[in-house]
Amino acid sequence: MTKGRPERLTVLGRRFSVTDVPEDMRGVVYGLMDPDTRRLHIADDMTGFDTVDTLIHEVMHAIRYTQGRENGGEVEEDYVRSLATGITNVFRDNPGFLRWIASTLKKDQT
Ligand SMILES: [Zn+2]
Structure with a gap:
């Protein structure tokens, strides 16, 4: 596993x-975003x-899912891959x- 990789993310x-x-x-x-278990699966040998790249990619799928938008289609995969x-x-x-x-962003929280 990549050192320091987050174990949880809020999306x-x-x-x-x-x-x-x-x-x-x-x-x-x-990588894989599982909406049912709310898990972002990331290969540990990269x-x-x-x-x-893969974690940002899966976060982008999670963003789309939490927004109730298309999830997992070819078009989404194309631009998620490109943007990530x-x-x-x-x-x-x-x-x-x-x-x-x-x-x-930290300054905005204080
Ligand atoms: Zn994807």
């Missing part, structure tokens, strides 16, 4: 646990980049941007 007010891909799905999928990989690249290439986001 639009709903708690999701973050856990490894089920044994029978290992080698088949890198690079750091792929782990972040895209934003992961932007975060990697602009570490100051991520720090600014965290710091700015």
Whole structure:
């Protein structure tokens, strides 16, 4: 497991646990969002980049699900894949941007 990977995430007010891909799905999928159990399954044998990309990808599916929108269709998969990989690249290439986001959101909470 990637060190420090969150064990739980709140997505639009709903708690999701973050856990490894089920044994029978290992080698088949890198990630999976299970709306019934509210679990985000993430393969534990990927690079750091792929782990972040996959977790953001599954969070995006969870966002769509909690908004009551399309879940799991081809169109959703296409843009979730594109946007998750895209934003992961932007975060990697602009570490100051991520720090600014965290710091700015924290200021709003105080
Ligand atoms: Zn997907």
